[in-house]
Amino acid sequence: MKSTTILASLALTLVCSLNAQSQTKLSDLFKKVTGKQTTTTTTASSSLGTPSTLEIGQGIKQALELGVSAGADRLSAKDGFLGNLAVKILMPPEAQKVEKTLRGLGLNSLCDNVITSLNRAAEDAAKEAKPIFVSAIKQMTLTDATNILLGNNDAATEYFKRVTTSQLMQKFSPIVSTSLSKVNATKYYSDLTSQYNRLPLVKPVNTNLSEYVTQKAIDGLFIEVAQEELKIRGNLGSRSTSLLQKVFGYADKKKI
Known part of the structure; x- marks a missing residue:
């Protein structure tokens, strides 16, 4: 019974850790994509505002x-x-x-x-x-x-x-x-x-x-x-x- 409890706790900890890592990776990915899009938008906006x-x-x-x-x-x-x-x-x-x-x-x-x-x-x-x-x-x-x-x-x-x-x-x-x-x-x-x-x-x-x-x-x-x-x-x-x-x-x- 005690062994089963210990195993359950370890599994829960592992899942939480994986979720946290996934969320961190997703967050980093979102920042990268957002940052890239912002840079592109800014460049396009700058190009639009400055005529040749x-x-x-x-x-x-x-x-x-x-x-x-x-x-x-x-x-x-x-x-x-x-x-x-x-x-x-x-x-x-x-x-x-x-x-x-x-x-x-x-x-x-x-x-x-x-x-x-x-x-x-x-x-x-x-x-x-x-x-x-x-x-x-x-x-x-x-x-x-x-x-x-x-x-x-x-x-x-x-x-x-x-x-x-x-x-x-x-x-x-x-x-x-x-x-x-x-x-x-x-x-x-x-x-x-x-x-x-x-x-x-x-x-x-x-x-x-x-x-x-x-x-x-x-x-x-x-x-x-x-x-x-x-x-x-x-x-x-x-x-x-x-x-x-x-x-x-x-x-x-x-x-x-």
Whole structure:
């Protein structure tokens, strides 16, 4: 009887020891697997958060193409300029006294016709802006893209001003001239200045309307591009692809 009790105790001790060893081995194994998985996850996460130079270039180009396309489309639509107070083209500065005087004489419709026609000409010209901007984006170097990503909030807009202004002037000028005639802006403006210049003791007004509208149209485009750039940089919802999220998320961290 005593021998049986002793044997039972030894068996129980052996089982407990084996269980403990098994649990230790399982615990060690779990730690190894968990540790390995954690390392893999961390590496993957790090890779996801740090874009390559090539990804930065692709992301910037993707973002800017989306932005300038949206901006150019808005401005080239009817009332794109006329209905947008930020870019609406008003009378040339030297003609604003003319406008005030003629409105005071009840010639409001003449003044309104001039302003409407100036903006219609700019809307016509804006249709040609998109391919010029897209071409500038395609020619952008990886260094340009990195500088834009990590630069000031207007870095992309300044890049476009530097590389597209001359092309925009060349492209817009004949379009604006044709459009001014098409929408009777030249006639309206001539009527307006003629009415004013007939008044006694006034200094005659002579404006190169085509140059004025061309410059204002280009200024309006850059205002719209700047707004799109701020949207991409500051509005997480505007980062519509995983690449944009990765690239601009990286830029956010670098600027903190």
